[in-house]
Amino acid sequence: MTSEPTDMPEDDALAAEFALGLLEGGERAAFAKRLREDRALAAKVTYWQAHFAGDGSEIEDLAPPPRVKTKLMQAIAPEGARKKGGWLGLRGLFGGLALAGCVALAxxxxxxxxxxxxxxxxxxxxxxxxxxxxxxxxxxxxxxxxxxxxxxxxxxxxxxxxxxxxxxxxxxxxxxxxxxxxxxxxxxxxxxxxxxxxxxxxxxxxxxxxxxxxxxxxxxxxxxxxxx
Known part of the structure; x- marks a missing residue:
């Protein structure tokens, strides 16, 4: 049973957003800088990456905070992905992607x-x-x-x-x-x-x-x- 958090720590929420590629600009750069030095924070990102990939069977099943869902819906709602042939169709392909953070990057x-x-x-x-x-x-x-x-x-x-x-x-x-x-x-x-x-x-x-x-x-x- 997935539990809905009401008071998730800020770092956990940020880690979930980073794992989904929802942090942008200066906020993402600042978080990435922290990852270089904070192994505990990197572990949080790894947790959420495994969670969103469906590979979290051995860890406690937590739901991401509501704000993460809101950001994700805002990211993918404006335009659905459309299949088009050739390179001119890239904008349709790219528009519908919910970019997941990559473990290799962390x-x-x-x-x-x-x-x-x-x-x-x-x-x-x-x-x-x-x-x-x-x-x-x-x-x-x-x-x-x-x-x-x-x-x-x-x-x-x-x-x-x-x-x-x-x-x-x-x-x-x-x-x-x-x-x-x-x-x-x-x-x-x-x-x-x-x-x-x-x-x-x-x-x-x-x-x-x-x-x-x-x-x-x-x-x-x-x-x-x-x-x-």
Whole structure:
């Protein structure tokens, strides 16, 4: 039986909102900064991520505070997701996503980078049905983008290719992603232009990547780049 909290501590409520991707702007950045130093707070985020993913069978079943539900409904209510072909349909795909916080991001924030990689931006890239989930971390100072596939994979005989879409411009390929393990992409000046305000998209392509200037296969997932 799920209990409805009436006096949940502020940190628990914030952790639930962070896990669902509902914190924005300065509030999200401030919370992410705290995660780097507060392991107890990171544990709260991990709890809610497991709870919302339906993997909380071994922990006390608590309902998130009402304000979390309100924020979530505000995030997903304005526009339902619509299936459209090609990259022009990305706004419909992205509009209906309830972006979940990623465990990998919380773990990364808790561990100081050993190789100088210091991301300042991230994107939760998700398919409409969440069968494909990726996390992108961007370090503009070193023009490095690291992408991790958290769930799902390319169809058999195909590869995943990452694209950046800035405003109304045509998509720019950022590279083919590794089938196993994180992909560390070094971006050219042209690739990095406008990336901090871009939408990242992933398409399925033939081995070696798209033979065209844009995606030749189906666009499977998308997510907006935001500051940490």
């Amino acid at each position: 773990v990364f924030l808790m561990q100081p980078p050993a190789d100088g990689f210091a991301p300042q931006y991230h994107a939760d890239i998700a398919a409409q049905d969440e069968t494909l989930l990726l996390t992108a971390l961007y370090d503009p100072e070193h023009s490095l983008l690291e992408v991790t596939v958290d769930a799902g994979a390319a169809p058999t005989g195909r590869v995943l290719e990452l694209w950046a879409i800035v405003g109304e411009a045509a998509p720019v390929s950022l590279g083919v992603l590794n089938a196993d393990g994180p992909s560390r992409l070094t971006l050219t000046e042209a690739m990095a232009a406008g990336l901090t305000t871009a939408t990242l998209a992933v398409s399925e392509e033939p081995p070696g990547g798209s033979p065209d200037a844009g995606p030749s296969g189906a666009v499977l997932a998308a997510g907006a780049v935001t500051a940490l």
